[in-house]
Amino acid sequence: MTGVAAGRDLRLAGRISAWCEPRNWMLAAAPLVGWRADGAPGAAWGVLAAVVTGVVPSLFITAGGRLRRWGSGLPERRDRLAAAPWIVFPVAAGAVALHHLGAPSAVTALVVAMTAVLCALAAITTAWKVSAHSAVAAGTSAVLILAYGSWMLPLAAVATATAWSRLRLGRHTAAQVVVGVTVGAAAAGTVFALLR
Template identity: 55%
Template sequence: MPARSDARCAWLISDGFEPRNWMLALAPLVGWRADGATGVGWGLLAALFTSVLPSVVLRLGERRSYWSDRHVRQRRDRLVAGPVVLLSVITGTGLLYGLGATSAVCALVAAMVAVLLVLMVITFFWKVSVHCAVAAGALAVLASLHGPWWALSAPLVALIGWSRVRLGCHTVAQVAVGACVGAVVGGVAFALLR
């Protein structure tokens, strides 16, 4: 029974902290901190291109059997789904910059592009955890905005990593590399661009 309980807990963590949920919450929050209600509007536009549209694409791909599930667990399937998600995020980035959005929101989506590009390159050779990359990147952005105390939230990334390993979706190395890519690439890109 404990193994079944562990698996259920792992699914709840994995689904609750999936990449789309991070961006749905983070983009408006970054916008609010930078520019109040106007920033929230820009954050919602960013969330449309970094969370909502990619989720729709992943669901459609699952329904049409382009990949087995919305988490796109097979590395070869990620080579098909990844560029489509990346295209959505790049489009959103271009629109935000072109429309003169709040700089912090622009920096957030540009940092996401940087992380996704690195993850795509790695995916040609090896499967890496997007869950951990996005979570670690989001926490790095929050630390950049609100101070180093946010580093104390790092155990949350470890918990997400545990869930991915427990579900058999990744190895420990794959979640560790994902977390490092998200924190370093996402954190540095956001800090430089904002």
């Protein structure tokens, strides 16, 4: 690959990685799951779920980076472990709150499914670095396919592109993105299918 082509490749990978970060998957998916469950009222619940799963953890990650409790973007395994409670707890608390407030079961199931993915990632991270981008992309895609059916299957290509971007940027190895995809899809898909 020529230098120009490699540079283009890296720019594309950077854009995909930024567009398909975990927060953005949740900001898009939660209202869609809510809409599927109960139309406009369900979508409103989905917006609340998006705040809980996408916005709040991102605020904690940013604040922790500014306070130098972990590196910006959580590049190292130790950074991820330090941030894990600040990511998992608000999502888990959000799932409990949504359930008690009467959100549609599919919306609550999505948040519980993402909690399961985050817990699995945290457990793996105690021993090995794994791709959270890939896990959330695959997990969210699995949930949307279960919610909407086969016409959401093209999301698998977007999840694959997300995994490729992490690999191409050198943020993860092939094994780390494969494990991320597998864990994300299996955990989120199973939990969502059982609870919705």
